[in-house]
Amino acid sequence: MRPVYMVSGGISKFAKARPDKTFQALCMEAYSYAVHDLGLEVGKLNELADGCVISYFSDHFARQLMAGIMAQDYLGLCPKPGHRVEGGGATGGLCLQEAWKNIASGHMEICPAVGFETMSHVNTWKGNEFIAHASDVSFDYPVGGFYSGYYAMMVVRHMMEYGTKVEDMAHVSVKNHMNAFFNPYAQKRQKLTIKDVRDAPMVAWPLTRLDICVMSDGAAAAILASEEGVKEIEKASGKRVKKVKVTGIGRGTDAMRMADRPHRKVPLMPHEQAGDYVGKKWHGGRLKYPGIHSFRAGRMASLQAYEMAGIMDPLEEIDFVELHDAYTSSEIQTYEDMGLCKYGEGGKFAASGKPFLPNITYGLPNVDKDPQKGKCPVNPSGGLIACGHPVGATGLMQAVFACWQLQKRIRKHLKKPDIQVQDARRGAIHSHAGTGTYVTVTILEAEGGR
Amino acid sequence: MAPKKEIPMRLPETETATEVYNLPFPQLPKDLGALKGMKPIVVKQPYHIDYIHSYGQDSPWLAALSNGTILGSRCARCKNTYPQPRGHCMDCGDETEWVVLPNRAKVHTFTVCHFGSQEFLPECPFVLAQIEFKGCETLLLARLMGVDPYKPSLKWVGMEVEAKFRRLSKTKPTDVYFVPVGS
Numbered sequence: 001m002r003p004v005y006m007v008s009g010g011i012s013k014f015a016k017a018r019p020d021k022t023f024q025a026l027c028m029e030a031y032s033y034a035v036h037d038l039g040l041e042v043g044k045l046n047e048l049a050d051g052c053v054i055s056y057f058s059d060h061f062a063r064q065l066m067a068g069i070m071a072q073d074y075l076g077l078c079p080k081p082g083h084r085v086e087g088g089g090a091t092g093g094l095c096l097q098e099a100w101k102n103i104a105s106g107h108m109e110i111c112p113a114v115g116f117e118t119m120s121h122v123n124t125w126k127g128n129e130f131i132a133h134a135s136d137v138s139f140d141y142p143v144g145g146f147y148s149g150y151y152a153m154m155v156v157r158h159m160m161e162y163g164t165k166v167e168d169m170a171h172v173s174v175k176n177h178m179n180a181f182f183n184p185y186a187q188k189r190q191k192l193t194i195k196d197v198r199d200a201p202m203v204a205w206p207l208t209r210l211d212i213c214v215m216s217d218g219a220a221a222a223i224l225a226s227e228e229g230v231k232e233i234e235k236a237s238g239k240r241v242k243k244v245k246v247t248g249i250g251r252g253t254d255a256m257r258m259a260d261r262p263h264r265k266v267p268l269m270p271h272e273q274a275g276d277y278v279g280k281k282w283h284g285g286r287l288k289y290p291g292i293h294s295f296r297a298g299r300m301a302s303l304q305a306y307e308m309a310g311i312m313d314p315l316e317e318i319d320f321v322e323l324h325d326a327y328t329s330s331e332i333q334t335y336e337d338m339g340l341c342k343y344g345e346g347g348k349f350a351a352s353g354k355p356f357l358p359n360i361t362y363g364l365p366n367v368d369k370d371p372q373k374g375k376c377p378v379n380p381s382g383g384l385i386a387c388g389h390p391v392g393a394t395g396l397m398q399a400v401f402a403c404w405q406l407q408k409r410i411r412k413h414l415k416k417p418d419i420q421v422q423d424a425r426r427g428a429i430h431s432h433a434g435t436g437t438y439v440t441v442t443i444l445e446a447e448g449g450r
Numbered sequence: 451m452a453p454k455k456e457i458p459m460r461l462p463e464t465e466t467a468t469e470v471y472n473l474p475f476p477q478l479p480k481d482l483g484a485l486k487g488m489k490p491i492v493v494k495q496p497y498h499i500d501y502i503h504s505y506g507q508d509s510p511w512l513a514a515l516s517n518g519t520i521l522g523s524r525c526a527r528c529k530n531t532y533p534q535p536r537g538h539c540m541d542c543g544d545e546t547e548w549v550v551l552p553n554r555a556k557v558h559t560f561t562v563c564h565f566g567s568q569e570f571l572p573e574c575p576f577v578l579a580q581i582e583f584k585g586c587e588t589l590l591l592a593r594l595m596g597v598d599p600y601k602p603s604l605k606w607v608g609m610e611v612e613a614k615f616r617r618l619s620k621t622k623p624t625d626v627y628f629v630p631v632g633s
Contacts, residue, residue: 019490019492020490063495063497123463123465123568125565125566125567125568125571126567126568128565128566128567128568129567129568129569132567137503138503138505138508138623139508139534139535139591139623140591141567142622142623142624143578143591143592143593143622143623143624144563144566144567144570144573144576144578144593144624145566145567145569145570146563146565146566146567146570146578148563148565149561149563149566149578150578152561152563153559153560153561153578153579153580154559156559156560156561156604156607157558157559157580157607159604160559160604160607201564202562202564203563203564203565204561204562204563204564204565205561205562205564205602206561206602207561255540257534257591258580258589258591259533259534259580259588259589259590259591260532260534260536260540260588260589261588261589262530262540262587262588263587292558292559292580292589
């Protein structure tokens with residue numbers, strides 16, 4: 001496989017509703033930003049591109065089948081190769097990896113990946129119904145299908161197995177909303193306290209409205225290229241491209257029905273040992289895995305991506321993570337899946353300084369005074385909880401923020417430098433579909449490596 | 451947690467609108483660029499579908515529920531038993547056999563839904579639970595009744611529950627639900 005680079009990205013403004021534009025024009029908003037960032041006009045990049053990949057999650061939300069080709073057409077990328085990518089909440093992450101495959105395989109030299117979702121076309125509760133149709137319509141949905149309920153059941157079990165507290169979850173909400181305060185792309189920019197999160201209306205016990213991401217309209221675009229593709233872009237623009245190398249790709253899966261998750265052994269990371277998950281502190285003398293407290297797909301995706309990128313101890317070797325925090329609880333579960341801490345330590349990790357940005361004051365003494373603050377910032381952008389979650393765009397949004405971090409261009413694109421991770425050399429992005437059915441992990445590195 | 455009574459600050463947004471037969475539009479301006487400043491037209495598009503849904507090979511599981519029995523799927527090779535039906539084993543791919551599951555089980559985890567999908571909003575708050583059967587590899591998603599949704603507690607996890615069956619079957623997995631033993 002050949003080296004693949006992300007050369008630029010763009011994000012539309014995410015909002016509760018964007019009636020000002022159709023989904024095609026939202027895609028153009030993100031795509032043209034990414035192209036202009038390369039110093040090119042859209043027509044020129046379209047000439048150079050060998051094809052594209054378009055992602056959106058729901059035909060129900062779009063109320064339009066084949067919306068992928070309609071976006072490709074509007075962007076001006078017909079009649080070149082293309083296809084639509086879909087995989088629930090991981091749609092955007094899968095789209096990025098499909099573009100990577102196009103380049104890595106030698107099939108293409110330049111390939112844009114563009115994703116969108118327009119969720120405002122129905123009310124929130126109908127939207128929840130649509131999303132719940134991405135659970136088994138024979139055995140899950142009719143019982144009271146509601147994704148927030150599914151994740152709530154997962155975290156209740158996490159609390160039982162590991163002693164995770166609702167306040168740990170609230171730390172994630174405070175962190176991500178505060179980070180987003182410095183991100184003008186974000187849908188929600190709020191300074192919150194633990195109490196605010198816990199006092200918000202209960203949605204699915206113990207998850208409150210501030211533990212859960214919101215519905216959004218938006219689009220995001222990432223442009224990927226081979227060495228040869230980068231040269232073509234540089235030749236056309238007369239400018240040097242600040243390349244971000246894709247050094248690791250991983251994907252995992254699990255059963256759609258959350259009840260169908262078995263209870264077996266933990267697939268270990270290099271820095272873990274079998275003995276870590278055996279002993280009296282576990283119910284029945286060993287950790288039964290994944291059960292419904294953990295995402296086996298997230299662990300599998302991480303293991304693959306880390307092996308490819310040569311990562312042995314993720315907390316020590318990754319500078320920041322943009323992960324799929326549709327729920328504060330799933331961010332905590334994902335810390336463990338990604339090996340930022342061991343299984344069972346996610347709650348404590350959330351309430352420590354480690355996943356916070358070092359130079360932002362959060363008003364949380366245990367965090368702000370922690371000498372380990374900023375060890376590995378998680379969701380410096382604000383994540384899904386604060387940026388919004390226009391599903392087909394979300395995984396690509398993470399790629400764009402990660403790209404800008406590694407290019408050291410947060411100030412340029414956000415007009416504010418606050419969330420720039422100093423000395424960011426290697427980042428991980430993580431995209432996740434309903435209760436962990438599809439999970440992608442992608443490792444991105446600045447030129448020159450870590 | 452009791453529901454908070456809040457004083458409404460705004461009229462609710464509804465999906466009903468007045469029928470409109472034409473739209474205001476200026477005499478065609480010389481500079482058509484001005485039209486780019488026009489606000490979007492937003493219309494209602496109804497969408498209703500009746501599906502002809504088959505439960506296929508899982509049909510006996512639903513027929514059993516409507517007769518007061520919970521079936522499970524068992525793999526003879528792997529010894530896995532699945533309380534949610536699956537025609538083939540998740541490990542070896544062998545065809546599974548039907549077995550009868552006990553009516554007593556435990557709560558593995560739960561939640562109280564104070565909101566939900568549109569279809570279930572009128573039922574809020576309701577309790578969803580994953581039910582754990584002795585000797586089963588996986589779980590069963592069901593409603594838990596007979597507990598106070600305003601007083602949720604982690605103590606509910608591990609609680610012994612028993613199956614109750616709807617007298618009038620709806621041919622849905624909610625034909626079975628669970629209540630604490632002895633209630």
